Amino acid sequence: MYTVKLLGRWLLAGATATALALIPSTAVADKSRGNGSQGNVKTNAKRDGRTLTSLISYSGGKRGTSGKSSKSFTPTGNWAPPACWYEPRSPAEFQKYVEGFYESTVNYPGQHSYAKTAVGQFRDMYKDGEYKNYNLDKADEGAFWVAVQDKDRWDQPDAWTCSELPFWVEKGDTPTVKNSVTPEVLAQLAYNQVEVPETEVSLAPANNTKVNLPTWAWLDEATFKPVSVTASLNTAGLNLQSTVTATPDSLRIKPGTKDAQLHPDSGECTIQTGHIGAPYTKGNANKTPPCGLTYLRSTGNGTYQLQATLTWKVTWTGTGTPGGTLPDGTFGTTQNITVQEIQAINR
Structure with a gap:
């Protein structure tokens, strides 16, 4: 095992391509809330070639509070919204992420050779291995689904249960992995954005x-x-x-x-x-x-x-x-x- 310091965060990964299931989880969900009215939308997506954040946008959250300060409420029982989930990316989006991730890793000052090798194996899987050139010629046929974490809960065990490597899903098919985005999963994530008056x-x-x-x-x-x-x-x-x-x-x-x-x-x-x-x-x-x-x-x-x-x-x-x-x-x-x-x- 070794520690990879990447993009200002510490990640734990193995020296094999399988263990790289943890590495794509650098993609996090910005939990910033909307500005208080149901009609206004704030999109938390950022794609700079190195990281993928959640593309889910939220609106509402404070309607009816009449200027009172508002807070998140606590779910009853032991239930909690998902700390990680899977979202789709087009082949072009996914290529940009993987290539940027690879370049950031191999060019990081003092990066260990094991890390470069492991990230290279991950890249090869989608560029020249199981998939060919990121399935760019199949952009109309499907999408890659990637793991995304709630940035405020990334240090909790539940945030690391979405350990599947990015996988291809044909258009019209529904992923079978737990916590792949569905209307119900979206509702659970929206639950985590609700703010109520004190x-x-x-x-x-x-x-x-x-x-x-x-x-x-x-x-x-x-x-x-x-x-x-x-x-x-x-x-x-x-x-x-x-x-x-x-x-x-x-x-x-x-x-x-x-x-x-x-x-x-x-x-x-x-x-x-x-x-x-x-x-x-x-x-x-x-x-x-x-x-x-x-x-x-x-x-x-x-x-x-x-x-x-x-x-x-x-x-x-x-x-x-x-x-x-x-x-x-x-x-x-x-x-x-x-x-x-x-x-x-x-x-």
């Missing part, structure tokens, strides 16, 4: 309440609206698109102490007629809120850490398919709450 719950009383006084909790309807992201791939004869939509579904409250009564008892406030919870109105101070809590003990000189977690239901649709559902996403924040004893004056 879950700051409106409270009444706000941040400073009294023992045994009901605290009302609700979410701002103008802020918490469905958010959509569309992922598109149009290259080498493949034109696919998928849209994921995240919709706020329920709010779970944890008071930060056992000395509290939740409303409802489960602590989970579901969406009702388009909103979660109800804003406090004058005259309802002693009524039980549809969403909220009542603290039973003061915080003394400290505070309680009230945690509010919003669950988002996620659905998707794609080219030629009605789509389906993806795992729920959750995003939570913590707020400091001071609870005081009600003071009474004896006369």
Whole structure:
């Protein structure tokens, strides 16, 4: 084994052509998000002859946040979007990549001869070996499919599971390898681009309440609206698109102490007629809120850490398919709450 330093990154590769399956994975996906409106598209493709980045473009991601800061939510369970996948490249695109990759490797100052030999074997496979001259004369008949990684997760084990060498797929055929781009895989990648507003719950009383006084909790309807992201791939004869939509579904409250009564008892406030919870109105101070809590003990000189977690239901649709559902996403924040004893004056 040896270490190849290439294009500013360290890659681990073997001395045989088979081990070179890891080398094309220098192609990474730029995870930059769109600029916030569903209609604007940002393409993350860059092709400079040395590297191939993902040609998938994303649009949307922040619609409905009303200027609030937004963050990525967390999938429920152990599910995660693919850390690597396969995308098509035309013969000309693939030739440019391989030749550029070869030139960058053999001309890198101090590069080990083993590395040059290994990359040369990789090049020969597509130029003069199994394939002839990168199948340039078959450009209308198919495309090469190459491994691409999520650049933010390249150091995770899952990012190295796409170890197939670039392979040829005839036009109209569907690759059989796991994580080759399909509408569903596009939807999973779009899921990873969704940003939702921070879950700051409106409270009444706000941040400073009294023992045994009901605290009302609700979410701002103008802020918490469905958010959509569309992922598109149009290259080498493949034109696919998928849209994921995240919709706020329920709010779970944890008071930060056992000395509290939740409303409802489960602590989970579901969406009702388009909103979660109800804003406090004058005259309802002693009524039980549809969403909220009542603290039973003061915080003394400290505070309680009230945690509010919003669950988002996620659905998707794609080219030629009605789509389906993806795992729920959750995003939570913590707020400091001071609870005081009600003071009474004896006369």
